[in-house]
Amino acid sequence: MPSKSFLEGQGGYASAYAAERKGKCVTRTTREGLWTTSFGELGATLKALQDAGVTSEHLKRLRSDSTYRGLVTAAFLGENPSTNPQTHELRAMLNNSLFDLSDWQLLFNGQMDKTKLPSVPPFPWDTDVLNEPCPFVQGKTVRETHFAFLGLDHIETVHGFTKTLTITGWQTIYPQKGRRHPRFHYDNIGYGNRWYQTLAFASEATCQFRWYLMPTRIIPGSRNKTFEEQQTLLPAGYEIPLAIEELTKQVLYFIQTGRYSNPEYWAQCRDVIPGDDLRQATDNALGLSTEILLHSDKADQSRTKLELPSSISTIRFDSYEGLSVDHHWPQGRHPLFGLAASRKLPDTL
Secondary structure, three states: OOHHHHHHHOOOHHHHHHHHHOOOOOHHHHHHHHHHOHHHHHHHHHHHHHHHHOOOOOOOOHOOOOOHHHHHHHHHOOOOOOOOOOHHHHHHHHHHHHOOHHHHHHHOOOOOOOHHHHOOOOOOOOOOHOOOOOOOOOOOHHHEEEEEEEOOOOOEEOOOOOOOOHHHHHHHHOOOOOOOOEEEEEEOOOOOHHOOOOHHHHHHOOOOOOOOEEOOOOOOOOOOOHHHHHHOOOOEEEEOHHHHHHHHHHHHHHHHHOOOOOOOOOEEEEEEEOOHHHHHHHHHHHHOOOOOEEOOOOOOOOOEEEEOOOOEEEEEEEEEEEEEEEEEEEOOOOOOOEEEOEEEEEEHH
């Protein structure tokens, strides 16, 4: 006989069972559909899910998150096409640290035009690479500390529209004022959202259609260092990602796991934002004049324009502010700014 705690967690099914045990009348509607599943069948189903890596946290999210519930429902109903056979092996090895084409289709269920989806390229890293020691976390393997995902530069919808997956494109999918994460950071004056809207790193750059393998967290020991000093910490076979690549990783990691990959710190990326472009974009966001004054000579009233240095793009995603896009001076040292990393493709080594 199932335990009391098990019954208490089964909602209507448990209520129907308890009512029967007490001799109460149970209406026909409580015993239709899934409610006719026996406890033996339900237990076997839970065991199969557990053997596949599903935890109680996944079930909790299934009950509380309607978006997640929709993705799981689509998978149950067969609305996601079969994945590349190779990814079945990857799924068994990486579990929820993998986001493949079928996951993309579930994410945009009902919108992606399946007839225009490209063939998935082979996963470029073999099992030996995934099982080798992680160069960043002692005692862990690459597969335990990295997140693998298939990058897309855009999706085509069944209605004939194309959605480009830039940073600003993602912002239209998960707007600042959305109630659920992943959503973009929102502040009262809007500066935190608008300053980068016209800059190329946010409005033009996209992921490539290829596989990415990236550490979930910033490089250990990379905080409180200049950008040049941080780069010396990159081991062979790794590079600094673009901001769109780091942001995409953080979004997909959250969607797949329900966790934040790196909530405490900013992850510095390789996009260089020219000082003049940053000044223009910042002034536009704040509604200011594009002329920034360094000083005003009282004798001749001459004015000198401040020359801003270039800066580096940074990404952070936490439970409070959501997805934040910012910039940091490469010569600066700060305890909250570390370095992002991405595994290079084998054919580029």
